[in-house]
Amino acid sequence: MAEEKLPSRKDDYAEWYNQLVIKSEMADYAPVRGCMVVRPYGWALWENIQQALDKRFKATGHVNAAFPLLIPKSFLEKEKEHVEGFSPELAIVTIGGGEVLEEPLIVRPTSETVIGYMYAKWIKSYRDLPILINQWGNVVRWELRTKLFLRTLEFYWQEGHTAHASSDEAQEETLRMLDVYADFAITEAAVPVIKGIKTENEKFAGAVQSTTIEAMMGDTRALQSGTSHFLGQNFAKAFNIQYLDMNNTLQYCWTTSWGLSTRFIGAIVMTHGDDQGLILPPRLAPIQLVIIPIYKNDSERSSVMEVVEKLKTELSDIRIKIDDRTEVTPGFKFNDWEMRGVPLRMEVGPKDVEKKSVALSRRDRPGREGKSFVPQSNIGETVKTMLADIQDSLLVKATTFRDDNIYDPKNYEEMKEILSNGWAYSWWCGKESCEIRVKEDTKATTRCIPLDQEEGSGTCIVCGEKAKKKVYFARSY
């Protein structure tokens, strides 16, 4: 039962992450290489993420459905860029019911193709548009280098697929969903993300334009945390998604797709975690408050537990856990729940019973600074206020860290140095050759062309030619 310490983030960030995800029982390795098991603690976090997103999807007019896991291999080949992007990553079913299949089936890596096929069947006229459907499910991509949550052969996600009568409407939808993702990330997960457009080189295979929310992890690497794609008429033409317009003329639809996955759990771990373990944002934490009863004997136990039970009823709209294990010490429990990132800890001992108080310790402020003694009366409000404050503080802290690690290098030499330990926000001419050079020299890629940048121009940080846009460069996961 002895707790083994995590490596510090400074010593070995990758090992800190891997061990923490396992140790906190968020996930485990499955028997098949590169696959994961999402354990109950991790899945409860995902369920809270799902709820927060699903509410936003429904509020913006979307409905859920389920499309098949298995897709005829020929479907993928109908969109040229799409097949080039995904072919190397496919898991292929060649045997079904004991027989070799005439046409192999791919396990979906994403569902544009099969959903396109169905939309072509369902859409007749402009009255059927827009179609605004989301799907919660699993997909498989045969990745070579895997990492729990960040990149696994199978992962869980939602994928929205919409079809519209006009290009403008589809582009609006693309940005609307990017806003939904950003609002979710910032409000619910306290992960400050930057909204932007992917370069041609980095866009989704088959998209006209890809947009992204990019987050900075605790080691300053970037993580693409959600994407929303304007697909133009690429898939509509490949799958004949057509409608009769008001003049009874057949037109191709304009489509979008957008997705956010269990990868986002990795974003939460690496945005907020410290050397003691996870720090989960209160709005998404499976357990918001852990109560640890402290006593030396049966008589103390009974008076303490009486108070704990009373507090429990007053905290009925908070997600709480009472840790009444007898085989471990309170000290062990403190470390354990700290490691698991529970935002708030309550201790109730005999003195608290006497004084009608409890001790509250904030996970985001270790030691004395985060500890306070509060009256038992009105405990629901006290806890709620403190959780809200923790949520806010996490966002401020992560935003400050991010902004402190974004630089505006003076020249290419300075940028190369910066990119070993931070982001560069620099003018870029738009040429792929400059992106490639940066990648070769530093392993960093363009993360996005942020949407909210001011008009202006400068000289490309790489080649010195005229540039109209600034772009974020960073090493990424």
Add this chain to the structure above:
Amino acid sequence: MAEEKLPSRKDDYAEWYNQLVIKSEMADYAPVRGCMVVRPYGWALWENIQQALDKRFKATGHVNAAFPLLIPKSFLEKEKEHVEGFSPELAIVTIGGGEVLEEPLIVRPTSETVIGYMYAKWIKSYRDLPILINQWGNVVRWELRTKLFLRTLEFYWQEGHTAHASSDEAQEETLRMLDVYADFAITEAAVPVIKGIKTENEKFAGAVQSTTIEAMMGDTRALQSGTSHFLGQNFAKAFNIQYLDMNNTLQYCWTTSWGLSTRFIGAIVMTHGDDQGLILPPRLAPIQLVIIPIYKNDSERSSVMEVVEKLKTELSDIRIKIDDRTEVTPGFKFNDWEMRGVPLRMEVGPKDVEKKSVALSRRDRPGREGKSFVPQSNIGETVKTMLADIQDSLLVKATTFRDDNIYDPKNYEEMKEILSNGWAYSWWCGKESCEIRVKEDTKATTRCIPLDQEEGSGTCIVCGEKAKKKVYFARSY
């Protein structure tokens, strides 16, 4: 836009079902043979089913997690009966990332094996028990004869998998979850199910004992609607799921598994539906009340819509839909929503505006009998009371239909006749040979040995030998 009529149930029950599921937009055929798309209306029903079940799972101490889709083929071979049962139904991935895999992977048909492997890794001592995990997900079984919802290559379900320190505890769990299923079916879906034990011949491949909830469909065929299995130590021994007991001795665990799938949507369709279409139980219906504004001109429209909007706010805790389409007539809308099984319809016209009333029509009582005019005041309560009454009436009606079609045949000749159009509840000696004879003569199988039967004995309806248990025989889906 002309509505094509469904075939009547009497003329062609199978076609009535197939056309209804497509026409109501619950599901559609996917491009791969035997696969389905669950469309938004069907998926919304499934989401309500999920919520009703998940609440019950959590109330009985279970948590959710996610285990991998892909399972090494060798895993299946570790439990002899399990591999025999599932081998003919497998979809097998043989290529991953462009290369032929050393060991083929099966797309899970059910997850006992891979979950057993993980439990063996996680469980150390009696303190880790019981493990009570559920998973919501998709599975694939290569079925030859498929039917939307009832039997598809891929389907959606939940599968609970628990591990216990004792046989008694595992058997209690098996029956607890059967009770949860029965309570869900009866309370939420108004589907009166019979709880019982499957015969040896009909049990799950790998179980010691399988229990089931069996429902009678509108054509009197039986539908297995949920199952809960006591797996003994079969999977524990195959996967080394062991724990140290209080005396520090290594013991094998006792495990259970239980599942309910999108097949249950088929049960709802065929239990309640009539020749006009679906009748959805109010507690699960995606739309509980549809409001149809009726007007002839703009001035009527504006006064009607004003009332509709006011009623809408008063009905905020009801799942409502306002059908304000202008391209179709009210009559078309009536038929359309009737076909889609919305339990209650509200019409609001100029006269209703004047009289401060609305017209309500119950889906379960066609025509005048089900229509009433009620005051607009207190509409929330009125609607809620009526929905509750519809829910109750559906259960009464389905129970009466079921009981009217269960017979106690005097002899085998009579049983054979009965089984062409009903269930037989008869003494059975317990021998497989008698089950096989009934199946060969009538296509009917033993559905279950009901749990709540009185002690007694009789003579086997097939062979005339002494029998201690009565059993349900029926043709099934």
